[in-house]
Amino acid sequence: MAAASYLLDTNICIYIRRERPQGVLERFKALAPGSTAISVITYGELIYGVRKSPNPDKAMAVLQELIALIPVLPVAIDVAKTYGAIRSDLAVRGELIGNNDLWIAAHAKSVGLTVVTNNESEFQRVEGLKIENWARG
Template sequence: MKFLLDTNAVITILNKNQTFISKLKQYRPSDFGLPAIVLFELYYGAEKSQRKAENLANIARLPFEVLPFSADDARLAGKFRAELAKAGKSIGAYNVQIAAQACSRNLTLITHNTKEFIRIDELKLEDWQDEFSSF
C-alpha cells in the first residue's frame, strides 16, 4: 500500500472523473487504502442523497482495503489536533484522523483539500485533481 484516499478523492472516482481515473489506473487497487472515517463520510452522504440505493451500491463496489482507526492513529491524531489548536491552525476532527492514519502508516494522502491538510507538516500529500500540485 502506498496511498490513502481522502473523501473527495473517492467521490471523484465515484463521479467517474476520467483524468483522475487514468492516474489511478497507473497503480493496483492494493496500492490504495480507504480510511474507515472516509467510509463513514461516504455512507453518510449516500444515506442523505436522493439516489441512496445507487450510491450505497457504488460504495460497496470500491476495490480498496478499508483501514480501521487504530490506537496508534488515535494517539497521533490527538497530538496533531493539540498542536494545531495551540498554533491557531485547527482543522476538522475527521481530517485530523485521516491525516494521522496516513502518517502512522507512512502513506501519501490523495486529496483535493490541501488547504487544511497542508497544516500537518509530517503528512505527505498529492492532489491528483490539480496536476500542478504535489506536496
C-alpha cells in the same frame, strides 16, 4: 497485490466514482491493485453521502463497487495517539482543521501513507504529512 501507499480522501473517492476529473481516474487505474486504501473515517463520510442520496440503494451499490477496489483501514490505537499529537500541535499554532480531516491525517501519518486529496489547504497544516493532489493534473 501491492502494499498501500496512498490513503484517499473523501473527495478523491467521489471523483473516482464519478469518473471525473478524468486525471484522477487515470492515476488511480495506473496504480497496482492494493496501492490505495481509505480510512474508516472516509468510509463513514461516504456512508453519510449514501444516506442523504435521493436513491440510497443505488448509491450504496456504487459504494460497494468502490470498496471492492479500495480496502477500508480500521483505526488502531496508534492512530489515536497520532491524532492527539497533531491536534495539540495545531491548537498551539492556532491552525485547527476539520475533525474528520484531522482523523484522516492522523491515520495516514501513523501508518506512513500519503494522503491524496483536493483539499490541500487543510492537510498542509499537518507537519510531516505527505500529500498529493491528483485533481490538479
